[in-house]
Amino acid sequence: MKTKELDVIVVAEINVDIIVAGMQRLPMPGTEHLVESIELTAGSSGVLTATALAALGLRVGLCGLVGDDLFGHYMVEHLQRWHIDTAGVLCDPTMRTGAGVILSTLEDRAILTYSGTIAQLRLEDVRMDQVARARHLHLSSYFLQTALQPDVPTLLQRSKALGLTTSLDPGYDPAEQWKMEGVLEWLDLFLPNLDEARALTGMSTITDALKRLASQTPGVAIKAGQLGATAIKDAEYRQDPGFSVQVIDTTGAGDAFNAGFIAAMLAGENLGDCLRRGNACGALTAAHRGGSGGFTRSDVERLLSST
Incomplete structure (x- = not known):
């Protein structure tokens, strides 16, 4: 069998994040608050x-859609800076790249999202x-990728026919319908948080x-923030309490958990170690x-060896 060039291909919504940090509470209409920082980052x-x-050292590629605008250029440059293969990233000059405004408190966050190209990526x-170059396909933000959503089962079937394992993080459903018909049966790993x-x-x-x-679906890992995470795979059940860190910003912590878990799974680690590595990545991200x-x-190896 030909060796795959990539470990993971991610089929992603692409948007910038504008992070408003250091809030004591979410603002009420008609009020004004001073915050610690407002930053433009990759979202x-x-x-x-x-x-x-x-x-974590994996070979990664990404498929997605951006506009020919400041935010789109920023995101492609971010991917390239991290040596993520962008051959699958399309640029459409008629569209505007998506953006999210994240209002972050110590306990949680609220997100305001402009869909833009997020909602326009199609199966074709x-x-x-x-x-086909990858060992594993990860799909993110199922409920935001509305043009792709009806064809997700087909995408997963085709990926598995090419020999890939598959995972999906659903994200929040703004419509609050929470329907995923025909999707879970084609996954090897489903990665919701507890609310989802x-x-x-x-x-x-x-x-x-x-x-x-x-x-x-045969594999599920549920992320529960400071309560750690719980998983079941092929009838094996494991729970991990996570790590105690000083939380600065929870943005991306669940996504980092996904990466740690997937990396460990692809390395052949057992379910408990997959959870542990996922929680380590999530904790370090929340402390940043x-x-x-x-x-x-x-950093991940040091945290894992410290407990």
Whole structure:
């Protein structure tokens, strides 16, 4: 069998993030608040996962869509700076690149999203020749990628036919319909957070949500922030409490968890170690401002060996 050139190909929404940090609470209409910082950074769940995978030393490519504008150029430059293969990134001069404004507090965050190119990527825009170069396909923000959404089962089927394993982080559903028909059965790994898992299943506890999702797909890892993460794969159940860090900004922590878990899975590590590595990546990202650049592979190894 021919050796794959890439470890992971990420099919992603692409957008910048404008992060408003240091808020004590989310603002009420008609009020004004001073904050610690407002920064322009690389955004999108898929790009942040791809960046974290690259930081862990994996060979990563990305498929997505940008506009021929300042935000689009910024995002492509970010990917190239992290040595992420951009052959699958298309530029459409008739569109505007997506953007998110993240209002971040110590406890949580709220996100205002302008969809732009996020909602325009279609199945025919995903270069399957690039997908075929990889061992694993990761899809991000299912509910935001509305043009691609109806064809996600087809994308996953084609990827598996090419020999790839598959994973998906659904993200939040702004429409709050929470329908994923025909998707979970084509996944090797499903990566919701606890709120998403509850909404998708109607179950209130992490255990019940995990069991419901595991009846539809062989691998599920549910992220629960400071409560750690819980996973089940091929009927094996594991829970990991995570790491205690001083939280600065939770942006991208779940995406970094995805990267750590996927990297460990591709390396053949057991389920408990996959959870542990995912939690380490998530913790280091939460202790850093911005969704990317929060750790190196050495940082992760030091944190793992310290406990």
